[in-house]
Amino acid sequence: MSSATDSDDRPGFAVTTTALAVIVFLQIPVIVVVLAAFSTTSYLTIPPRGLTLAWFGKVLTDPTYLAAIRMSLMLACGSTVISLVLGVAAAYALFRKALPGSEAITSVLMAPLILPAVVIGVALLQYYSLTGLRGSLFGLLMAHVVITVPYIVRSALASLAGLDLAVEEAARVLGANGFEAFRLVTLPLIQPGLVAGALFAFITSLDNVPVTIFLIGANQTTLPVLIFSSVEMGIDPSVAAVSTLLIVATGIILLIAERVAGFHRFV
Amino acid sequence: MNIHHLELFYYVARHGGIVPAVRNMPYGIQQPAVSGQIARLEESLGTKLFNRRPFALLPAGKELFEFIRPFFDKIDRVGEAIRGGSAHHLRVAAPAIVLYDYLPEIFRRVRKHFPSFRLSLHEAARIEAERLLQAGEIDIAITVLERKKATAVRSRALLELPLILLVIFPMMLNLVVRSFGWIALLANRGLVNNLLIQLGLISTPMKLMFNLTGLMIGLTHIYLPFMVLMLVAAIRNVPRDVEAAAATLGSSRLHVFTAVTLPLSAPGILAGSILVFVLTISALVTPRMLGGPTYKVMATLIYDEFMQLLDWPSGSALSFALTAMAIGVIWLSSRLTRRWAGMA
Numbered sequence: 047m048s049s050a051t052d053s054d055d056r057p058g059f060a061v062t063t064t065a066l067a068v069i070v071f072l073q074i075p076v077i078v079v080v081l082a083a084f085s086t087t088s089y090l091t092i093p094p095r096g097l098t099l100a101w102f103g104k105v106l107t108d109p110t111y112l113a114a115i116r117m118s119l120m121l122a123c124g125s126t127v128i129s130l131v132l133g134v135a136a137a138y139a140l141f142r143k144a145l146p147g148s149e150a151i152t153s154v155l156m157a158p159l160i161l162p163a164v165v166i167g168v169a170l171l172q173y174y175s176l177t178g179l180r181g182s183l184f185g186l187l188m189a190h191v192v193i194t195v196p197y198i199v200r201s202a203l204a205s206l207a208g209l210d211l212a213v214e215e216a217a218r219v220l221g222a223n224g225f226e227a228f229r230l231v232t233l234p235l236i237q238p239g240l241v242a243g244a245l246f247a248f249i250t251s252l253d254n255v256p257v258t259i260f261l262i263g264a265n266q267t268t269l270p271v272l273i274f275s276s277v278e279m280g281i282d283p284s285v286a287a288v289s290t291l292l293i294v295a296t297g298i299i300l301l302i303a304e305r306v307a308g309f310h311r312f313v
Numbered sequence: 314m315n316i317h318h319l320e321l322f323y324y325v326a327r328h329g330g331i332v333p334a335v336r337n338m339p340y341g342i343q344q345p346a347v348s349g350q351i352a353r354l355e356e357s358l359g360t361k362l363f364n365r366r367p368f369a370l371l372p373a374g375k376e377l378f379e380f381i382r383p384f385f386d387k388i389d390r391v392g393e394a395i396r397g398g399s400a401h402h403l404r405v406a407a408p409a410i411v412l413y414d415y416l417p418e419i420f421r422r423v424r425k426h427f428p429s430f431r432l433s434l435h436e437a438a439r440i441e442a443e444r445l446l447q448a449g450e451i452d453i454a455i456t457v458l459e460r461k462k463a464t465a466v467r468s469r470a471l472l473e474l475p476l477i478l479l480v481i482f483p484m485m486l487n488l489v490v491r492s493f494g495w496i497a498l499l500a501n502r503g504l505v506n507n508l509l510i511q512l513g514l515i516s517t518p519m520k521l522m523f524n525l526t527g528l529m530i531g532l533t534h535i536y537l538p539f540m541v542l543m544l545v546a547a548i549r550n551v552p553r554d555v556e557a558a559a560a561t562l563g564s565s566r567l568h569v570f571t572a573v574t575l576p577l578s579a580p581g582i583l584a585g586s587i588l589v590f591v592l593t594i595s596a597l598v599t600p601r602m603l604g605g606p607t608y609k610v611m612a613t614l615i616y617d618e619f620m621q622l623l624d625w626p627s628g629s630a631l632s633f634a635l636t637a638m639a640i641g642v643i644w645l646s647s648r649l650t651r652r653w654a655g656m657a
Contacts, residue, residue: 058566069476072483072537075494078504082497162595162639164612165632168619172629253487256597256612260619270489270598277493277602286497289490296486300478310477 076293082286101287110272111288118269121258122251125190129247132191133198134240138228140199141206152199159196163256166193171260181263189257194247201243201312205236242312245303249296318354319377321347322362323385326378330368393431406435406442407455477545484538492602495531496522499603527603528610535599536592540585547581548574580650587646591639611635 086096105111136155140148158166170189171180179185209232217227255270262271269292273285303309324334325347335344355362362374370378393402407416412434423430435442435451442454446466483491498504499521506518521527551574559569575582597612604613611631618628 069479075491078497079494162635164597164615165636168632249485273489292487292490
């Protein structure tokens with residue numbers, strides 16, 4: 047872009063206004079949830095009446111919520127780590143064309159992005175029923191790996207594509223073995239992409255209801271599943287409070303990812 | 314004439330006056346002292362060198378300045394070179410907060426690798442930093458750039474919080490939370506209805522949930538960011554020159570958009586539409602939360618078949634149909650895109 051056209055490029059009033067309206071529209075439910083969490087009433091009211099932190103206290107002392115939060119975090123961390131290991135290895139093999147039929151394998155790995163999540167959920171439910179994994183924590187963790195691994199593979203493949211293979215070869219020539227060359231040269235180079243991919247994976251796992259709800263054991267629950275089912279029972283501001291906690295956490299994670307890896311470039 | 318007088322005069326002429334010279338001199342000297350020394354210099358030359366106020370060099374001053382300038386300009390660097398540290402000298406201008414809070418740590422780290430590294434710091438905000446940069450008195454300025462940057466200055470964004478983050482943020486946010494937000498907005502006693510009643514526009518709450526309206530609003534909100542991001546990428550890929558050419562040839566802005574930008578971003582619009590279609594048709598959480606148990610879409614029906622009715626064969630058949638539809642739409646669109654690509 048030359049500087050001469052810069053002034054002509056500046057969007058007009060109508061465009062700017064529309065863009066701002068869209069951005070505001072996108073934040074509305076977020077703002078509403080946060081406001082509702084501070085109401086002193088025992089039912090959901092907006093704008094909130096009074097101002098209280100009691101609902102946050104209730105959430106953070108309620109064993110059901112705490113167990114659900116713990117379960118969600120454990121699943122998200124576990125599946126992200128497993129997906130990172132498996133996904134980076136798979137992407138590397140696919141990138142180096144170490145396997146026949148690379149394209150077909152890539153499509154299969156990416157399939158969970160396209161297939162309806164409900165379908166993955168019910169498919170795994172039937173599969174787990176047959177193999178006896180139903181209701182097991184291991185089964186649930188593996189299901190989350192299935193839905194998170196495409197994000198890692200995608201970001202790893204994209205990062206690898208921008209890589210000059212010569213640097214790795216240079217490392218090999220200078221005496222590094224294959225693994226050392228990968229760990230000391232390739233891995234640091236694709237790291238920003240992997241950070242973004244891992245964040246996507248983490249959030250996807252943390253977010254997931256349609257797969258989790260079919261596979262979760264009788265007396266277990268994750269945070270989104272808990273909110274999802276408590277809405278059907280009727281809602282009080284503690285749902286808004288726990289949602290607010292999630293909003294704040296997501297915002298902080300996003301800001302950190304933006305500063306560390308320039309996250310928006312990878313979306 | 315002695316060299317100290319000449320040096321003082323060099324600073325005065327370079328910075329445009331005695332007061333700015335005193336401020337910019339690398340060693341401490343008071344203004345009256347400078348004035349006195351300059352007066353001595355003028356006395357020895359028998360002529361005035363510059364007008365005091367407003368500051369302007371007189372011909373004699375100009376001649377002298379041009380002669381001594383190359384010498385004093387380079388004296389510092391020559392000194393460095395002789396001392397052996399010339400390669401590692403960096404002159405930085407930055408606002409105080411950067412100088413005090415960030416640079417010391419960076420400086421310490423650089424020093425570890427280059428022990429001879431030297432840093433000159435100038436405290437300066439944007440305009441002053443730009444001036445120093447263009448005058449060649451500093452090497453780097455760290456500053457806030459408004460939209461435009463000075464010509465002949467290369468800039469690199471160190472930190473930007475783009476507006477796009479406000480689009481990404483709702484997308485990264487928990488789906489359940491976003492749907493819950495819409496419940497709070499759209500319920501019978503929700504924000505929208507309360508507001509409309511208070512404004513006197515309606516007397517009884519409108520039915521915004523448990524029907525198509527609610528689902529439409531909620532799902533539009535939830536999948537809008539995907540579309541925005543797809544379109545940002547698509548529009549970014551439209552070559553600027555083509556738009557500029559159309560504008561040069563007399564097209565109005567609107568016409569440039571409809572005749573050039575829109576057709577060229579069509580593949581991106583199609584891809585975004587397909588993505589949103591597939592995501593929406595597969596959505597379970599939002600339709601269930603905003604539609605309740607009674608208003609059903611395919612995904613919620615599958616959920617009910619498996620979890621409530623325990624009719625797995627029917628649920629499987631529905632799942633198959635849903636998958637076939639999603640994949641069919643993707644397949645069709647990829648054929649269409651390929652045909653477009655063939656035409657282009």
